[in-house]
Amino acid sequence: MAFFSLEHSKAAYLTDFILYGIAVTCLLIFLTLSTPLRKLAEVVIFVLAGLFTSTFIEYFLHRFILHGLQPFKRWHALHHARPSALIGTPTILSLTLIVILVFTPAILLGNLLRACALTLGLTGGYLFYTITHHATHHWKANHSWLKERKIWHARHHHVDARPVCFGVSTGFWDEVFCSNGRK
Template sequence: MTVSDLSPMVAGSVRMTRWFTLAHGVWAYRADVAVYLGAVVALLVALALHSPPTPWWQTSGLAAAGLLGWTLVEYGLHRFVLHGMAPFRHWHAAHHAMPTALIYTPTVLSAGLFALLVFLPVMHWGGVWPASAWTLGMLVGYLGFTVTHHATHHWRARAGWLRRRKAWHARHHHLHRGCYGVTSGFWDRVFGSADVR
């Protein structure tokens, strides 16, 4: 299936303008992963080499909290934004229609949102080092989500964690609701969206 095979609304959601598209080539897709991997490494190096004014355990705790926070953001974005709000639900419908297409949020947009909604508010509240640690955790979570989501649609898994994630996500694609967590089913169980039929 190609973009032109989709309904006009879904096709228009994938290719909205000449400069803004959700369907990308393989190199742009890989570049997105490389950008976030680079950001994670840069934040790790910055936190390791330039000792923050906070103890290492506090910095590590903020990064861990950011990672755990990502799991809730991932669930909330998928359930309430990508399946609930226009125009995002139309964009996400393109992914459901073509699950193996390289459809994702453009890197410029997602990076801008991380800066605006994660790094800057935490920096305003607590300074550069807490913002760097919290953002590091969130970016590790986002990178894990990106790789896991790609793997659920493109990689083979005969056993283990990835096979369970693939089955979970396939159930979501089949039902178009429930099983919103990609990297974890924890929040689906907490909010009652794990056992939908």
């Protein structure tokens, strides 16, 4: 069951980047070609709402599910034990969750443009998270923003007391919920 494995081959690991890159591109092209000018502001608001929501989902899942709920806590501990290993959420699981929990309710409660815009924002946020998380573990930091994210994420991985710094792509929610490790 390679599709459901937590530790990925290089090809399976890269699937997230490729699949979500294609999804973001297709949604962006669709919205660009389909959005009437009078609905442009509404579509942009839904994209931004999806992006903002993705940062909260990232924080919430990491803090309360991956660090608090079995069997996810045990699975996430594998990543903490071997941070450079290609361990992550199986693409089929993350894709299914986005379709079932984001796109489907959005289209049922709204319309196709809103559903695609919200899904674009959330999927774009997820892609940004996966790239940022990969970069914190595998890339040399040549930019101050990436250096800051690497230091932030290293604090998450190397604090012996209670876990801190759950946000990977941003520290915003750690600041809001005082989980940044500062007294």
